[in-house]
Amino acid sequence: MRAVGLVTEYNPFHNGHIYHIEQARKITNADVVVAVMSGNFTQRGEPTILDKWQRTQAALQNGVDLVVELPIFMAVQPAHRFAAGALELLNDLQVSDVVFGAEHPLWDFANFVEAEKHFSQRGFEKFNATYATQFNQQLSSLTGHSLTDPNDILAFSYYKAKLKNKYSIHLHPINRLGSQYHDQTIKGTIASASAIREAVSKHETIDQVVPKQTADLLEKIKCVPGWEQLYPLLRNFLIQTPLEHLQQIYQMAEGLEHRYREAAERELTFSGFIRRVKTKRYTYSRLLRVCLYTVMEITNDQVSQASTHPYLHVLGFNEQGREYLHQIKKSVQYPLLTKISQSEHDGLVNLDYRAGKLYQMFTGVEQDVKHAPVILKKTN
Amino acid sequence: MRAVGLVTEYNPFHNGHIYHIEQARKITNADVVVAVMSGNFTQRGEPTILDKWQRTQAALQNGVDLVVELPIFMAVQPAHRFAAGALELLNDLQVSDVVFGAEHPLWDFANFVEAEKHFSQRGFEKFNATYATQFNQQLSSLTGHSLTDPNDILAFSYYKAKLKNKYSIHLHPINRLGSQYHDQTIKGTIASASAIREAVSKHETIDQVVPKQTADLLEKIKCVPGWEQLYPLLRNFLIQTPLEHLQQIYQMAEGLEHRYREAAERELTFSGFIRRVKTKRYTYSRLLRVCLYTVMEITNDQVSQASTHPYLHVLGFNEQGREYLHQIKKSVQYPLLTKISQSEHDGLVNLDYRAGKLYQMFTGVEQDVKHAPVILKKTN
Structure with missing residues (x-):
């Protein structure tokens, strides 16, 4: 079986993603579609609108055969590390091709x-x-x-990772369909994920741009998970913890800890806080990621340690996916995890486990321990 | 001028407190009533129902002449340390007598x-x-x-502190009027503070048992400040922080950190959490105090350090109180603070400052920096 890999966030899963999956199959003629997907926090360091299990379900219902989690230490990173991490896992998952959208797919x-x-x-x-x-x-x-453009940057990063690591994977940049990422309005049947999240937060209809099951889940959301809700945790930690602990936080570089603490002392809302810490030196994405590392107390040491021990946490599969897993399971280099045991949550997957515990604040739903993969049976 | 000292929480200020003030004046014939009062957290480690400035205002409007804050490292402590701290400050404030309620005032x-x-x-x-x-x-x-009985225990602790430190202060245990502390119903014009808080949380009337200004403030409260609201902060910290940091938390003794972390991982509500950590070994009060030390990351070192540097933070006074302050200001041993400057918030009063920042979550009101004392002018 030949597999094509996709790098995804599915935040949330929408009709544009269906097109992406179809194109990936068509271009590569692969038997299996394998998606590596961010967990409960995005590359920008924000909580996802639906949890990783709900998004896995949507992916499987719409053409993906196997979903593997991109661990937080790879997922919540600047584009080059995000892309390198995703390609590292897809390479271990032995995909022959990776198909991804780019704003300028014809560029060299x-x-x-x-x-x-x-x-x-x-x-x-x-x-x-x-x-x-x-x-x-x-x-x-x-x-x-x-x-x-964000997808051009990712495209560049995939090529860079492939060339650096001499992966044999074939890369296929393709046109993105419909709205641009930054487009904030919903028209037709394709919209950007950010436009969809915006519409959900305003309780506007998104039925025409996402599959029915996702629409049903999104319509139940009373309050879109976001940093305003996490801010009391972040603020208190920034105020209470000694500066020498803050300095250990991953990416808390160049005296940023003073800036963060002072903003926390003065600002009672996250929007006020992030405006106050913003400088020309750092993008909002970078600053948001540091917020997440801070609220999770992720240290430099923890990221270094985790980065040298990647793993393949299987979030879900259908029968094709199961067959493919069976084919590769003896030859993958990294640990292949289906259920997370108590000992693993303190070890290998500790950062993802802790991210799940933080995300639990929004939904109350246990994210990792003893959670079985989503299994989609064939429906005739 | 001769002063009588009171040790108070005023959580909230009620009619029983007016009786206490009147009795203190009557028994001692003092010219001035000086109250040492807990800040924004009580001896049990719970946020107060009104902030320390609102409670100071109530005290001054009802017969107290001078209010001084009992710093958190003295206030949020078991009875013997609470009482010893309060008496230490009252001794430095040169009161000649201290009057306090006891369930058995005639005991030796x-x-x-x-x-x-x-x-x-x-x-x-x-x-x-x-x-x-x-x-x-x-x-x-x-x-x-x-x-x-709680007030007998405090009475014992005042005597113990007096005898140990050879204070010349005269101690006067008196009968408490009306409801017992544990009495949870409101009848007549005197009720316990806990019964009043309970009534406020149920939006029941408390007009007959507290002075009008306090009733007005209490009636505006939508949600009584409490541990359920602080729980997301506590829970996340217990999950994310390394165990070796948790072990540094003040009073996190005998492996309690494992018990706290495990309960945090499993429980999504504070009531569930505290039930799960409870053992026969520790009272709820002790466990609640450790929750507060944890969410504020108060370490053993910080408490040792602060305990050797007491201070007199003046929260408010009337003209009598001002005159008394003038009389004692050159002879007090501890720093007499009226406004908290930026440098003091990082130094001497750091723990109270941080407690205020935590309390700000409930009200949005800045608690310490540059906050002037409440000054009650004579109204003719």
């Missing part, structure tokens, strides 16, 4: 990776500009192109 | 203190009984009495 991303080797360190020394801005100034002067 | 508490010197260490070695139970078994065998 491999050539950009080559160009990056000629960047100068001095081009990154401005403290009042984000890393991305300085990266693009250099890329543009060498290739005439800039990576400003 | 000084004699009980003498009896305690003959207690055996072996009488405290049962791990399935609280300290108080074992204390009383010994006291009873020596004196025929048991200290089971």
Whole structure:
């Protein structure tokens, strides 16, 4: 069986994702579609609108055969680490191809990776500009192109990870259908995930842009999980914990802990807090990720430790997926986990377990311990 | 000017407190009534129903002349430390007398203190009984009495602190008027503070048992501040923080950190949590205090450090109180603080400042920095 891999967040699963799955099958002629999916927190460090089990169910009901969790130490990361982590798992899952959307699928991303080797360190020394801005100034002067669209950036990162690690995986950038990521209105049958989340938060209808089961779940949401609800936890921790502990938090770099603490002392809402910590140096995504690392007390040591021990946590499969798992299970390099036992929650999957406990605040639903994978039986 | 001291929580201020103030004046013939009052958290480790400024206002409007905060490292403590801290401050405030309620005001508490010197260490070695139970078994065998009522226990503790430190203060135990502390119904014009809080939480009328201004404030409360609201903060901290940090928390003794963490992982409500951590060894009060130390990350070191640096934080006064402050200000031993500056909030008053930031969750009102004392002008 040949497998095609997808890198996903499904936040939430929508009609554009169905198109992505169909295209992946069509282009590669694969027998199996394997999705690596973020858990309960997105790349930007925000809680997902539905939990990972609900999103797995939606993926399986709409054409994915096997869903594997992208661990939080890979998922809540800047694009290059997110993409590298996802490709690392897909490579271990032995997919032959990966299909992904890009704003400019015809660009020669491999050539950009080559160009990056000629960047100068001095081009990154401005403290009042984000890393991305300085990266693009250099890329543009060498290739005439800039990576400003989020999926182009991911596309570049997949090529970079493939070339660096000499993966044999074939990469297929394709056009994204319908609305752009930043488009905030819902029209037709395709909308961006962020437009859908926005509509859900306003209790507007999203029936035409997501599969029925997802629409039903979204319509039940009273309050979209978000940072305003997590803010009391973040604020109290930033105020109470000694600065020397805050300095140990992953990515709490360059005196950011003082900025975070002071903002926490002054601001009673998350929107006020994040505005106060924002500088030209860091993107909102970077700052949001640090919020999540902080509220979970994820330290540099914990990330280093976890990063050297990846695993394949199976969230769900159908019969095709089960067959594929059977085919690869003896040759995968990383531990293949189906149920999380008590000992694993203190060990290998500890960060995901703790993320699940935090997410439980929104739903009350246990996320990991003894949770069986979603299994979709064939319906005739 | 001669001053009489009162040790108070005023949670909330009620008619029984007016009687206490009147009796204190009458018995001692003092010119000034000085109240040492817990801040925003009670001896049991619970948030107060009104903040310390509102309670100070009520005290001043009803006969107290000067209110000084009992710092959290003295206030949120078992009875003997609470009483010793309060008496330490009142001694420095140079009161000549202290008047307090007791269930058995005619008992010879000084004699009980003498009896305690003959207690055996072996009488405290049962791990399935609280300290108080074992204390009383010994006291009873020596004196025929048991200290089971909360105000008797405090009375004993005042005598013990006085004798130990050779304070010249005269102690006056008096009868408490009306309802007992544990009485949960409101009848007549006197009710216990706990009955009043219970009534407020049920939106029942409390007009007849508290002064009008307090009634007005209590009637505006939508949700009584309590541990259910703080639980998400406590729970997340217990789950996310390394066990070696939890072990540093003040009073997190004898492996309690494992018990707390496991209960946090399993329970989504505070009531479920506290039931799960309860053992015969510890009272609910002790366990609640540890919850507060935990959510504020108060360590053993922080309490040791703070305990050796007491201070007199003036919360409010009227003209009598101002005159008295003027009389004693040059001879008090501890720093006399009126406004808390930025540097003090990181130093001397840091624990109270942090308690205020936590309490701000309930009300949004800044508690310490630059907060002027409540000043009650004479109304003719």
